[in-house]
Amino acid sequence: MEIEEVRKNTKLLINRTPYNVDNAEFVKPGKGTAIYRLHLKNLLDGRVLDVTYRSGDKVDTANITGQEMQYLYKEGDHFVFMNTDNFEQRFISEAQMGDKINFLKEGVTVNMQLMDDTPLDISIPTFVELEVVETSASIKTATVTAQLKSAKLETGAAVDVPSFIKEGDLIKVDTRTGTYVERLTGKK
Amino acid sequence: MTEQERLAQLRPHLTRRAELFWLTRRFFREQGFVEIETPVRTPALAPEANIAPMESEGWYLITSPELHMKRLLAAGYERIFQLSRCFRRAERGRFHHPEFTLLEWYRAGANYLDIIQDTEQLLLFLAENTLHTAVLNYQGRQIDLTPPWDHLSVQQAYLKFAGWDPIVAFDGCRFDDDMALRVIPSLAPERPIVLMDYPREAASLARLKPEDPNVAERAEIFLGGLELANAYSELNNRKEQMWRFSEEAALIEKTQGRRMPLPQSFLEAVGHLPPAGGIALGLDRLAMLFCGASSIDEVLAFTAETA
Numbered sequence: 001m002e003i004e005e006v007r008k009n010t011k012l013l014i015n016r017t018p019y020n021v022d023n024a025e026f027v028k029p030g031k032g033t034a035i036y037r038l039h040l041k042n043l044l045d046g047r048v049l050d051v052t053y054r055s056g057d058k059v060d061t062a063n064i065t066g067q068e069m070q071y072l073y074k075e076g077d078h079f080v081f082m083n084t085d086n087f088e089q090r091f092i093s094e095a096q097m098g099d100k101i102n103f104l105k106e107g108v109t110v111n112m113q114l115m116d117d118t119p120l121d122i123s124i125p126t127f128v129e130l131e132v133v134e135t136s137a138s139i140k141t142a143t144v145t146a147q148l149k150s151a152k153l154e155t156g157a158a159v160d161v162p163s164f165i166k167e168g169d170l171i172k173v174d175t176r177t178g179t180y181v182e183r184l185t186g187k188k
Numbered sequence: 189m190t191e192q193e194r195l196a197q198l199r200p201h202l203t204r205r206a207e208l209f210w211l212t213r214r215f216f217r218e219q220g221f222v223e224i225e226t227p228v229r230t231p232a233l234a235p236e237a238n239i240a241p242m243e244s245e246g247w248y249l250i251t252s253p254e255l256h257m258k259r260l261l262a263a264g265y266e267r268i269f270q271l272s273r274c275f276r277r278a279e280r281g282r283f284h285h286p287e288f289t290l291l292e293w294y295r296a297g298a299n300y301l302d303i304i305q306d307t308e309q310l311l312l313f314l315a316e317n318t319l320h321t322a323v324l325n326y327q328g329r330q331i332d333l334t335p336p337w338d339h340l341s342v343q344q345a346y347l348k349f350a351g352w353d354p355i356v357a358f359d360g361c362r363f364d365d366d367m368a369l370r371v372i373p374s375l376a377p378e379r380p381i382v383l384m385d386y387p388r389e390a391a392s393l394a395r396l397k398p399e400d401p402n403v404a405e406r407a408e409i410f411l412g413g414l415e416l417a418n419a420y421s422e423l424n425n426r427k428e429q430m431w432r433f434s435e436e437a438a439l440i441e442k443t444q445g446r447r448m449p450l451p452q453s454f455l456e457a458v459g460h461l462p463p464a465g466g467i468a469l470g471l472d473r474l475a476m477l478f479c480g481a482s483s484i485d486e487v488l489a490f491t492a493e494t495a
Contacts, residue, residue: 004278026281029372030408030418030468031392033238033364034279052369055238055278056444 003036003057011043011062014051018043018062018115043120045095062115069112069122071104079104081112081119090119102157103128103175124175129184130154132169135161191494201487205475207318209271212291212471215313221267221293226256228273232451234393235437237444238364240277242286249275252468253292254393255454258422261294261464262457269293271471282483283414283473286492291474294466299421300394300405303465304382307409307417308335311380311474318478326412326477329377337380342403345383349374355402358389377413393429394420409469411477417469424461 006012010021019040028034034055041048043062053059069081069090078091079101090112094101096119103124104110111123135151147163151171159173161180172181189197213223233241233248234255241248253272260268274290295302311333315322324331343355350366375381384407388396391404405421423429433455437448475487485491 026279026284027368028238028279028281028284029364029367029415031236031238031390032367033361035365035368054365 001059001061003053003059004034004055006036006038006053006059011064012038012040013060013062013115014040018064018120019049022048043115046098064113064115064120067112067114068109070109071106073106081110081122084109090114092119092122096121099178100124100175102153102155102178103130103173105130105155126175127172127181128175129170129172130157132161132165132167132171135165135167194494195489198486198489201475201479201481202489204318204479205487208314208475208478209471211314211317212271212310215310216267216269216293219267221269222265224257224260224265224268224270226250226253226260226270226272228275230256232449232454234451234454235433235440235448236392237436237440240279242275242277251276252290254466254468255451257292257294257466258461259454259457261296261422261462261466262460266296266462267294280492283476285472285484285488288484289471291469291471292466294422294464296462296464298465299463300407300419300465303419303467304337304407304409305335307419307467307469308333308337308380311411314474314478324412324477326480327482329412331378331380331412331477333380337382337409339382339384339407340375341384342386345371345375354387354390358387360389363387363390372410372413372415375410375413381410383408383410391423391432392418392420393423393432395423395425414473414477415470416473416477417467419465419467422461422464422466424458424463426455426459429458430455 006021006024008021008024012019012021020043021038022041023039025037026034027037036053038051038053039048040051067083070084072080072082077094079097081090081092100122105128113120130153132151133154136149148160149163151159151161151165153159159178159180161171165171165183170184172184174181228250229244229247230250231247233251239251241251252274253270257268257270270292272290272292273287275287277286279286312322312335315324315333322333324333343353346352346354346366350370354363385397385403386406388402388404391406394404394406397403397405407419408415409417433450437450440446440448472484472487476484479487481487
């Protein structure tokens with residue numbers, strides 16, 4: 001691919017390592033060479049890197065494919081996923097998972113991004129439904145303003161919830177911000 | 189954001205842009221300039237290795253109206269200006285859009301210093317008639333437009349910010365890299381600054397300085413960190429112009445495999461050019477400065493992405 005075709009979120013392969021273009025800055029004096037300053041994120045370990053290219057340079061794109069996978073369980077510091085069509089298993093490390101660890105429930109289906117055969121990352125749904133496994137009893141006060149308290153969810157994540165939430169409630173959480181959205185059901 | 193919301197948000201900027209265009213025309217008309225229109229599609233361009241043209245039915249979309257403007261100058265038009273759409277392939281960024289608007293003006297019997305003074309007067313006129321002050325407020329910085337603007341020679345700038353002298357020993361790749369990554373970022377954005385006297389190897393269409401032929405009478409004007417305009421004392425030596433174009437066309441063919449036809453009608457006119465000064469000024473960037481816009485997208489109703 002010509003450097004001029006690179007955009008934000010293009011996936012590049014540099015020294016056999018896949019990178020996401022987090023930001024691309026175009027610098028060009030009117031009569032001078034075009035210069036491309038790329039801010040890259042290593043898709044294997046999350047480290048960032050700045051690289052400068054010039055007009056005429058060529059870059060390799062990373063061949064990234066997506067696949068539906070079911071999350072099975074955690075084993076050591078790896079997360080185990082399964083392709084439900086052919087029962088093939090794949091592993092993703094804790095470092096690659098980042099914050100998503102907090103909202104991943106056994107049995108859910110996610111989209112996994114792979115380069116050739118190597119899993120890079122997973123996309124989890126924006127909203128997930130999780131059970132509250134631990135929270136303090138609600139504090140009775142006369143105020144009308146919403147009171148928040150901490151709750152522990154079945155995945156181990158800690159989320160601030162309104163005072164009326166009880167252990168066993170199923171709540172909806174926004175995975176982008178890690179915040180409570182609404183209560184879905186009370187304990188049956 | 190929907191398109192309606194986006195366009196509604198742009199309205200103050202597009203209104204200011206229109207004001208600037210209208211006032212620019214008034215400024216030049218009051219000084220006896222004639223507004224010219226020249227073709228946007230043309231059979232040949234000035235060959236420039238670092239400017240990639242867009243093709244159109246075997247011809248080219250202009251990258252600047254310079255060649256046609258100079259043919260008029262050669263025919264005896266003494267003061268001319270144009271607001272012209274120009275096209276440059278693959279130029280896209282915060283300060284670039286592949287379709288953009290250049291303001292060019294040319295004056296017979298003038299040189300690049302006169303043209304820099306025209307620019308000072310034009311910007312002051314625009315600021316006083318839109319903002320009612322000589323001070324631009326751009327990206328949190330106050331830029332005082334009161335003339336005269338500071339001049340800095342390319343030689344001094346490179347010695348100071350890049351640590352070498354491009355006039356004594358020119359290195360094209362290093363010159364381009366350092367201009368973009370060291371010199372321009374070091375220019376104080378609080379004042380307009382004029383980079384003067386480019387190495388003869390980067391003369392483009394400017395004449396060499398009579399008293400020092402190692403440099404060309406070419407100047408670039410920077411405002412708020414933005415490259416705004418490029419001025420020349422115009423080269424009017426036919427042989428020299430022919431030689432520069434042939435060299436550049438050969439370089440383009442060798443390094444990029446592009447074959448550029450030479451602009452013959454222009455080359456015939458060059459010998460008839462009077463001593464003259466001229467300039468190309470980016471009107472989209474001027475609008476950015478007057479609107480406080482951080483991206484060119486904020487002064488265009490539709491971009492390549494939203495067209």
